[in-house]
Amino acid sequence: GNLIFNGELITRSAVKIDVEDRGYQFGDGVYEVIRIYNGQLFASEMHLKRLFESAKFIRIKVPFTLEELKAKLEALIVKDGLTFGIVYMQLTRGASSRNHAFPTEEVEPVFIAYTKEMPYAGEVKPGVKALLTDDMRWLRCNIKSLNLLGNILAKQEAVEAGCAEAVLHRDGIVTEGSSSNVSIIVDGTLKTHPANNLILNGITRRVMLQLCQANGIPVVEEAFSIADMLAADEVLYTSTGVEVTPIVSIDGKIINDGQTGPITRQLQVYFREEIERQCGR
Ligand code: PLP
Numbered sequence: 001g002n003l004i005f006n007g008e009l010i011t012r013s014a015v016k017i018d019v020e021d022r023g024y025q026f027g028d029g030v031y032e033v034i035r036i037y038n039g040q041l042f043a044s045e046m047h048l049k050r051l052f053e054s055a056k057f058i059r060i061k062v063p064f065t066l067e068e069l070k071a072k073l074e075a076l077i078v079k080d081g082l083t084f085g086i087v088y089m090q091l092t093r094g095a096s097s098r099n100h101a102f103p104t105e106e107v108e109p110v111f112i113a114y115t116k117e118m119p120y121a122g123e124v125k126p127g128v129k130a131l132l133t134d135d136m137r138w139l140r141c142n143i144k145s146l147n148l149l150g151n152i153l154a155k156q157e158a159v160e161a162g163c164a165e166a167v168l169h170r171d172g173i174v175t176e177g178s179s180s181n182v183s184i185i186v187d188g189t190l191k192t193h194p195a196n197n198l199i200l201n202g203i204t205r206r207v208m209l210q211l212c213q214a215n216g217i218p219v220v221e222e223a224f225s226i227a228d229m230l231a232a233d234e235v236l237y238t239s240t241g242v243e244v245t246p247i248v249s250i251d252g253k254i255i256n257d258g259q260t261g262p263i264t265r266q267l268q269v270y271f272r273e274e275i276e277r278q279c280g281r
Contacts, residue, residue, distance in 0.1 A: 002079050004072050004089075004113040007064065009079060012114070021110055023092030026100070027147035029109075030054035031090035034073070035240050037120055039083050040279035042240075044070055046203045051089070054144045059102070060093050060109050073113060080115045086240065089113035090146060118241070123272035127248030127260055128164035130237070132226060133157055135168035135175050135198075142197050154178040165237055167250060170198065173223050180239035181205040182247070184224055184232035185263045191228075194221040204238040204271075211270040217263060234261030244271045 001012035022028035032051040035042040048066045055062050064072070073087055092110045096103030137150035154166035155178040166178040175193055176182055181202040183192040190212055195201035212219045229235055235247040235255050244267045246260045260268075 001114065002076060004076055004111070006108070006111055007072065009072070009075060015112065017110070017112075018095035020098055021092055021095045022103075023090065023110065023146055025098055027145065028058070029060065029090055029092030029146045030058065030144050031088065031146055032144060033089075033240050034087050035118070036077060036082055036085045036087060036115070037275050037279035038281070039077060041070070041073060041077070041087070042275060042278055043203050043207060044073070046206060050144060050201075050203065051091070055091055057140070057143045058093075058145070060091060062091060063109060063111060076113060076115060082115045082117065084120050085115050085117040087113055087115045092146070120275075123268045124260075125243065125245040125268065127246040127255075127258065128237075129162065129249040130165045130167050130177070130235075130247045130251075131158050131161050131163045132169060132251050133166045135170045137168075139197055141175070141199055142195070142201060144200055151178045164245075165247070167229070167237075167247070169226055172226050174226060174229055175199050175223075176202075177237050177239070180237040180242060182229075182235065182237050183208075184229050185234035185236070185261060186228070186232050188263065189218040189220060190263065191220050191222055191224050191232075193223050202238055202240075204240055204243060207274060208238055208244060208267060208271065211267065211274060215266070215270060217266070230255075234264050236261075236264045236267070244268045 003012050003015055005015050032047050034044055034047045052062055090112055094107040094109050096107045133154050158166035167182055168175045176199040183190050193199050209219055230253050237247055238244055246264045248255050248258045
């Protein structure tokens with residue numbers, strides 16, 4: 001276990017986090033997860049930009065430039081000898097005597113990053129079951145905030161029902177998954193919730209939309225209802241962890257006879273090709 005802790009590369013056991021760190025007490029911080037294939041960061045520019053944007057949204061200053069941070073992450077990956085995995089990073093507002101209002105200017109934000117092994121399962125990912133549940137989260141879901149209670153309660157509900165993901169809805173309108181974005185295919189067109197305050201604009205979602213555009217798959221970024229989803233030809237979900245994965249059952253209702261649909265399958269191929277383009281094979 002090596003970590004980047006406030007810019008230094010140190011061992012995990014040497015890290016000291018204060019009990020009054022605002023990340024620990026309030027979830028007052030942001031995070032980011034980047035996939036590593038063949039020792040290379042995937043879509044790092046988009047991920048790091050999103051980290052800076054999320055931090056700016058909650059008025060935390062990232063103590064590095066994007067280029068400095070990328071170089072530090074690359075050094076960490078080399079030090080860990082990691083070929084396939086993820087890098088997790090988080091930035092909190094720092095440690096200060098507990099008080100809801102921001103601490104004084106001198107309080108430094110606290111940054112950590114570490115890697116974890118995660119094998120690449122290849123382009124074919126079998127369909128999963130999902131359940132529907134209320135989106136109970138706040139109205140700034142576009143910020144990749146450490147506050148994940150609404151997400152973890154939904155995910156736990158899914159896991160206890162033997163499902164891989166919880167699909168969230170607000171009054172019957174599907175927003176996203178508990179840790180993923182959800183899209184449907186209707187008559188050859190991919191439909192997904194617009195990137196507004198109600199969803200996290202996933203990097204996998206964005207890469208997929210670019211791949212759709214490059215390969216002539218029509219896209220509409222429009223909200224869809226539960227009924228639209230259950231009647232769709234294909235349903236899929238995307239994230240750094242699951243890449244492009246079909247959803248073949250929702251609350252026990254079977255989608256596309258339980259099979260991976262042709263467009264989802266195509267997107268899996270395009271996604272694998274994009275991984276190879278960026279990270280080598
Ligand atoms: N939506 C939520 C709520 C998430 O937590 C995540 C990722 O963890 C995503 C969407 C997908 O984002 P990305 O593709 O950048 O991993």
